[in-house]
Amino acid sequence: MVKRLILLRHAKSSWDDPRQTDHDRPLNKRGRRSAKAIGTWLRETGITPDLILCSDARRTQETHERLQIEGELRLRPDLYLASSDRILDVMQQAEGACVMIIGHNPGIGDFAQRLVTAPPPHARFADFPTAATLVVDIPMMDWKAGHFGTSKVVNFITPRELIGQDAAAE
Numbered sequence: 001m002v003k004r005l006i007l008l009r010h011a012k013s014s015w016d017d018p019r020q021t022d023h024d025r026p027l028n029k030r031g032r033r034s035a036k037a038i039g040t041w042l043r044e045t046g047i048t049p050d051l052i053l054c055s056d057a058r059r060t061q062e063t064h065e066r067l068q069i070e071g072e073l074r075l076r077p078d079l080y081l082a083s084s085d086r087i088l089d090v091m092q093q094a095e096g097a098c099v100m101i102i103g104h105n106p107g108i109g110d111f112a113q114r115l116v117t118a119p120p121p122h123a124r125f126a127d128f129p130t131a132a133t134l135v136v137d138i139p140m141m142d143w144k145a146g147h148f149g150t151s152k153v154v155n156f157i158t159p160r161e162l163i164g165q166d167a168a169a170e
Contacts, residue, residue, distance in 0.1 A: 010055070052071045
């Protein structure tokens with residue numbers, strides 16, 4: 001049996017208010033547009049999660065809202081700025097055939113690199129930019145059996161590929 005995992009780094013956030021805590025930063029205009037584009041791509045490709053495990057930061061929650069995808073949402077405070085080891089622990093507690101994890105760098109990017117058997121041939125995979133999305137298949141019966149170095153890349157995409165460089169740079 002194969003489980004599918006979708007890893008998503010939150011979309012671009014705003015730094016406009018210097019008094020705002022990091023946890024409470026919202027998405028900026030570019031981030032809202034990017035999250036919507038990723039959500040459209042997921043729906044059009046038929047990649048839909050049963051369960052969405054999302055950091056409780058404002059920018060990750062707004063990213064989820066803009067995706068407009070189905071799936072049970074569970075906010076996870078332990079995903080806020082989580083390390084790759086912590087993300088693995090969270091994944092191992094998952095349920096369902098297809099799970100999405102929405103988190104932050106550097107943890108989500110490091111987790112992605114450690115999870116795959118071979119990285120995708122994509123120039124941006126190593127730095128895992130905002131709203132980057134990795135889809136992998138993991139050969140296992142139960143999420144508890146998930147480990148690093150066991151996943152096969154199905155797809156890796158960034159918003160820039162979906163909405164163009166000029167729109168993504170705004």
